[in-house]
Structures are given as structure tokens and as C-alpha cells.
Amino acid sequence: MKAAELFDLKGRVALVTGASSGLGLRFAEVLAANGASVALVARRADRLAAATKAIESAGGKAIAVEADVLDRAQMVRAFEQAERAFGPVTILVNNAGVAHSTRAVDLSADEWNRVIRTNLDAVFFWAQEGARRMIEAKVKGAIVNIASVLGFGVSKGTIAYATAKAGVVQITKALGHELAFKGIRVNAIAPGWFVTDINRDYLTGAGASLVRDIPVGRFGQDGDLDGALLLLVSDAGAYMAGTTVVVDGGQMVALRG
Numbered sequence: 428m429k430a431a432e433l434f435d436l437k438g439r440v441a442l443v444t445g446a447s448s449g450l451g452l453r454f455a456e457v458l459a460a461n462g463a464s465v466a467l468v469a470r471r472a473d474r475l476a477a478a479t480k481a482i483e484s485a486g487g488k489a490i491a492v493e494a495d496v497l498d499r500a501q502m503v504r505a506f507e508q509a510e511r512a513f514g515p516v517t518i519l520v521n522n523a524g525v526a527h528s529t530r531a532v533d534l535s536a537d538e539w540n541r542v543i544r545t546n547l548d549a550v551f552f553w554a555q556e557g558a559r560r561m562i563e564a565k566v567k568g569a570i571v572n573i574a575s576v577l578g579f580g581v582s583k584g585t586i587a588y589a590t591a592k593a594g595v596v597q598i599t600k601a602l603g604h605e606l607a608f609k610g611i612r613v614n615a616i617a618p619g620w621f622v623t624d625i626n627r628d629y630l631t632g633a634g635a636s637l638v639r640d641i642p643v644g645r646f647g648q649d650g651d652l653d654g655a656l657l658l659l660v661s662d663a664g665a666y667m668a669g670t671t672v673v674v675d676g677g678q679m680v681a682l683r684g
Contacts, residue, residue: 434661437462440513441660442505444496444553445523447474449623450573450652454520457653458660459487463518466509468492488513496523496549502556515564518660519557521550521572521595526625528584539587546591551598558602558611567610569660572599574617576675582637592617596671603669612668614659619675621647642677 441458445451447469459465459482467475467482467489475491482489490512494501509516525545527538554570561568577585578592595615602613620637622630630637630646638646655672658664673679 433663434657435462436518436657436661439463439517439660440466440509440515441518441520442466442468442492442509442516442557443520443522444468444549447471447478449625450618450621451520451522452478453649453652454522454656455489456482456485456487457656458518458520459489460485461657461661463660464488464513466490466492466505466512466516468494468496468505469523470495496553497544499552502553506556506560510560515560515566516557517561517566517568519553519568519570520656520660521553521570523549524573524625526585526588526629528629530584531586534587542587543591546588547594547598550595554598554602554613558606558609558613561611562609568612569664570602570606570611570613571656571659572613572615574599574615574671576617576619576673576679578617578671579673579679599671600669607668612659612664614664614667614669615671616652616655616659617671617673617675618652619647619673619678621651640678641675642680645676647674647676 441463443451443455446455446467455465455467469475472493479489479491492505492508494505527542550572572595574595575592577589578596581589599613599615606613652674655674
């Protein structure tokens with residue numbers, strides 16, 4: 428089989444959370460460019476509208492769905508809007524997330540809860556909803572959760588984020604184990620240090636020196652996650668379930684020795 432056929436997503440319907448900017452926007456663009464119809468979900472309606480227009484201008488199919496991933500009613504509505512527009516969602520990318528830089532002894536309960544609810548709780552509930560709908564529609568599908576290298580190691584000022592991302596790795600294993608026999612493959616991507624809206628200030632300031640720990644000599648950039656994403660959502664990854672693909676420029680290998 429040729430690569431173009433193996434990674435072809437024509438006929439697939441994707442829903443991407445946190446899709447108004449950063450990695451989520453890139454994921455939506457890549458999925459659409461490879462044939463999927465995409466529902467872009469986020470809170471910022473103006474950015475969603477611009478992103479959707481850009482995808483359509485490039486020949487793709489997309490709709491914008493304004494929703495907060497922490498609101499269960501809005502979650503249901505997002506899936507319903509995607510289904511009305513394109514049919515059952517067969518690809519879910521759980522990307523929405525928030526970060527923090529507060530040291531453990533200074534972290535407030537509100538901040539801890541905000542990070543855990545967004546980066547962990549929402550991942551489970553959106554995956555649960557997506558899986559239930561795929562099973563009800565009797566379609567096969569793929570769920571990709573966005574974890575992080577901080578799910579395997581930590582740095583100062585990331586305790587809530589790292590805890591949540593470690594949980595995402597475990598959620599992915601558990602769901603992968605439970606859902607694979609139903610034709611729903613659940614996997615994760617663990618990016619290393621990518622400059623995005625949620626960490627730009629840190630990586631261009633106090634965290635700039637982290638690049639020294641990355642064997643390829645740079646932070647991640649647009650395009651570096653495209654291959655991993657397409658592998659996990661397409662027929663190319665048909666025998667993958669419950670795994671986390673690390674894309675970090677060799678950082679974890681260097682740390683482990």
C-alpha cells in the first residue's frame with residue numbers, strides 16, 4: 428500500500444479540542460489537509476472563525492464549535508454539532524490544556540483544580556463521550572490524548588501539570604485496554620518542549636536554557652507532531668492501542684542515559 432493511501436483520512440470525521448491556536452490548530456489543519464472533516468472546538472469564537480475559514484480556503488471541510496471543555500453540556504453540544512454537520516465523530520483529539528509555573532508550596536487550591544480539571548478530567552470525559560457515541564453509531568474510531576514528557580519526569584513549578592499529564596498516560600492505557608476490542612483505538616502523544624501560547628513566556632524567558640537538554644538542539648516547531656498524529660488516527664496505526672508516542676527531540680533518552 429502506498430503511503431498516501433495508508434494515511435488517507437477521507438470519510439473520517441474529527442473533533443479537536445483547544446483548536447483555536449497552537450498545537451490544536453495545527454492538528455485540525457493536518458487532519459483536514461489529509462481528508463478528514465473537522466470540528467474545531469475552543470472558547471475563543473473569533474479565532475475559531477478565522478481558523479475554520481483558513482481550512483476551508485485551503486480546500487478542507489471544517490466547522491467552528493465554541494465550547495468550554497469543562498462544561499459537560501457544552502461537550503455534548505459539540506459532538507452533536509459535529510454529527511449534524513458531518514456524521515459520527517471517528518477521530519477525537521483531546522488537546523485542550525492549561526499550564527502553570529507556580530512552585531508547589533505556593534500553589535493555591537484553585538490553581539491546582541483548574542489545571543487538573545482541564546488537563547486530566549476533561550480528557551477522560553471527552554474520551555468517554557466520544558467512545559460512547561462511536562459504539563452507539565457502530566463505527567470504528569481513534570482517540571488521541573495529548574500528554575507531555577512531563578508525564579514521565581518533572582521540572583520545578585509544574586507539579587499540577589505534570590501530575591495531570593501522568594494521569595493522561597494512565598487514562599490512555601486504561602481506555603486503550605478497554606476499548607480496542609470495540610474497534611476504538613486510544614493512544615497518546617507526549618510532546619517535549621514546544622513553544623505555544625500556554626508556555627511562550629516561560630520558554631522564551633526563564634525556561635530558554637532547557638534547549639540544552641534536547642539532543643536535536645531546538646524546541647519543537649510546527650510540523651514536528653504531524654507524523655505522530657497521522658500515524659495514530661489513520662490505518663497506519665491500526666495495531667496500536669494504549670500507547671504513548673514521545674516526540675521530544677531525544678530529551679527523555681538523554682535524561683535516562
